[in-house]
Amino acid sequence: MQLTPLHQEFVLHFGEMGxxxxxxxxxxxxxxxxxxxxxxxxxxQITEALGVSRSNTSMGLKELxxxxxxxxxxxxxxxxxxxxxxEDLWEIVRTLIAERKKREIDPTLTKLRQLEMQGPAxxxxxxxxxxxxxxxxxxxxxxxxxxxxxETERLVKLMTxxxxxxxxxxxxxxxxxxxxxxx
Amino acid sequence: MQLTPLHQEFVLHFGEMGxxxxxxxxxxxxxxxxxxxxxxxxxxQITEALGVSRSNTSMGLKELxxxxxxxxxxxxxxxxxxxxxxEDLWEIVRTLIAERKKREIDPTLTKLRQLEMQGPAxxxxxxxxxxxxxxxxxxxxxxxxxxxxxETERLVKLMTxxxxxxxxxxxxxxxxxxxxxxx
DNA sequence: TGAAAGTTTCAGAAATTTCTGAAATCCATG
DNA sequence: CATGGATTTCAGAAATTTCTGAAACTTTCA
Numbered sequence: 120m121q122l123t124p125l126h127q128e129f130v131l132h133f134g135e136m137g138x139x140x141x142x143x144x145x146x147x148x149x150x151x152x153x154x155x156x157x158x159x160x161x162x163x164q165i166t167e168a169l170g171v172s173r174s175n176t177s178m179g180l181k182e183l184x185x186x187x188x189x190x191x192x193x194x195x196x197x198x199x200x201x202x203x204x205x206e207d208l209w210e211i212v213r214t215l216i217a218e219r220k221k222r223e224i225d226p227t228l229t230k231l232r233q234l235e236m237q238g239p240a241x242x243x244x245x246x247x248x249x250x251x252x253x254x255x256x257x258x259x260x261x262x263x264x265x266x267x268x269x270e271t272e273r274l275v276k277l278m279t280x281x282x283x284x285x286x287x288x289x290x291x292x293x294x295x296x297x298x299x300x301x302x
Numbered sequence: 303m304q305l306t307p308l309h310q311e312f313v314l315h316f317g318e319m320g321x322x323x324x325x326x327x328x329x330x331x332x333x334x335x336x337x338x339x340x341x342x343x344x345x346x347q348i349t350e351a352l353g354v355s356r357s358n359t360s361m362g363l364k365e366l367x368x369x370x371x372x373x374x375x376x377x378x379x380x381x382x383x384x385x386x387x388x389e390d391l392w393e394i395v396r397t398l399i400a401e402r403k404k405r406e407i408d409p410t411l412t413k414l415r416q417l418e419m420q421g422p423a424x425x426x427x428x429x430x431x432x433x434x435x436x437x438x439x440x441x442x443x444x445x446x447x448x449x450x451x452x453e454t455e456r457l458v459k460l461m462t463x464x465x466x467x468x469x470x471x472x473x474x475x476x477x478x479x480x481x482x483x484x485x
Numbered sequence: 486t487g488a489a490a491g492t493t494t495c496a497g498a499a500a501t502t503t504c505t506g507a508a509a510t511c512c513a514t515g
Numbered sequence: 516c517a518t519g520g521a522t523t524t525c526a527g528a529a530a531t532t533t534c535t536g537a538a539a540c541t542t543t544c545a
Contacts, residue, residue, distance in 0.1 A: 123423055123424065123425055123428075124423065125417060125420070125423035125425060125428060125429070125432075126425070126428060128413075128417060129413075129417060129428075129432065132409075132410065132413045136406070136409065136410060138531095139324060139405055139406050140406060141322060141324065143502075143503060143504095144503085145503080145504080154431060154435075155425075155427070155428040155431055155432075156427075156428075157427040157428075162521090162522075163521090171504075171505090172504065172505045172506070173505090173506090173522085174504080174505065174506075174507095174522095174523075174524080174525090175503080175504055175505070177522065177523060177524090178503090178504085178523085178524090181523085198512080198513070198520085198521075199520090199521065199522090200521095200522085208434055208435060208438050209438070212438065212442075222322055223319070223322050223323060226315075226319065227315065227319060230311075230312075230315045234308060234311060234312060237308070240306055240307065240308035241306065242306055242308060242309070242338075244338070244339075244340040245306075245308060245309060245312075245338040245339075245340075246308070248337060248338055249308075249312065249338075251391055252337075252391060255391050255392070255395065258458070258461050258462070259395075259461065261461070261464065262460075262461035262462075262464050264464075265464035265465035266464075266465070268465060269465060269468050273468050273471060274468075275441070276471045277445075277467070277468060277471060278441050278442065278444070278445035279441070279445075280471065281444065281445050281447075281448035281449075282448035282449070282451060282452060284460070284467055284470070284471075285452050285456050285457075285460060287467070287470050288456060288459045288460060288463065288467075321501095326532075326533060326534095327533080328533080328534080344491095345491090345492075346491090354534075354535090355534065355535045355536070356492090356535090356536090357492095357493075357494080357495090357534080357535065357536075357537095358533080358534055358535070360492065360493060360494090361493085361494090361533090361534085364493085381490080381491070381542075381543070382490090382491065382492090383491090383492085
């Protein structure tokens with residue numbers, strides 16, 4: 120497994136971005152290699168391609184599995200695990216968003232609710248602020264749940280028409296029932 | 303600046319979540335204190351509330367300023383800087399998304415475009431994969447740009463109606479020009 | 486101008502995270 | 516049920532990030 124210059128650059132970039140994305144360099148690089156590879160790769164091949172230790176690869180793959188970002192493939196007569204990323208990029212995006220929500224938002228929503236349950240603590244402003252934040256997160260995650268359920272096809276259409284969609288809703292929140300065709 | 307138990311818990315939570323959110327513990331805690339405070343606070347008050355060093359607070363506030371997450375207030379006759387978070391939570395969300403996009407997505411988009419500019423590198427699959435990823439990011443950031451421009455009021459409505467909005471678009475991508483009122 | 490009040494910078498200490506190599510474990514097969 | 520190919524675990528090393536205290540700097544005003 121020798122990386123071409125293209126692979127190299129891509130892999131290094133994913134490594135650098137890793138920390139901003141909440142994963143570490145090696146995990147980012149492993150993902151990058153898998154993403155660009157047409158065929159599934161085993162841990163040994165990844166290790167060689169990246170020049171890291173075998174155990175580091177093992178841990179990185181475990182991490183990627185915990186994020187649901189890689190799939191496992193097996194070939195008969197070979198008992199090593201081979202890894203790929205989904206062909207469908209939208210599936211990847213969905214997974215990424217779902218996992219980030221789970222890690223970055225859900226715990227906070229739980230905590231906010233818990234704080235509210237504890238009842239008044241004598242600081243009206245803080246309590247109102249917490250309630251408001253909880254409501255906002257609920258609105259956004261509720262919307263996310265709706266979008267999550269849409270087939271990719273419709274989702275892409277929705278994104279393509281973009282802000283036109285807002286024209287379909289009046290300020291009162293009603294869906295405008297009829298509309299002149301747009302140029 | 304003594305923190306109530308409510309503040310305490312909230313602050314500790316934001317500190318813990320900090321690393322998942324791409325900021326560090328102190329920065330998260332500073333933000334939490336400011337978020338719950340009705341009145342603007344100066345660096346000294348924050349330092350005392352959190353029990354960290356003055357310099358740490360200073361660096362944390364600098365970081366929050368670089369994220370555009372805090373506002374500066376001045377009172378006549380006092381030359382210390384007082385900090386607040388915006389009253390409007392939607393403004394906070396917009397800032398957060400804008401900054402994360404800037405840090406987590408834009409550099410990658412730039413890199414992908416640069417890799418494509420370099421011309422064919424002899425791995426069709428990898429090249430196609432990169433192009434596809436670039437297109438997907440462009441679609442999503444384009445949609446984001448559209449949403450960014452909407453007034454909050456409409457945005458909230460949009461989120462509230464949620465998936466109903468998808469019913470307004472047919473599979474071909476045309477906006478359905480008329481619609482029976484929904485129950 | 487210089488003293489006072491406040492803020493920032495920065496080098497090193499402390500803490501945390503990541504990475505490695507060796508040992509332990511797993512498991513299909515002879 | 517032992518062997519050997521493969522993976523995982525884990526304790527410590529290495530690297531990175533965060534935090535601190537001291538010094539430097541900035542601004543205001545007497």
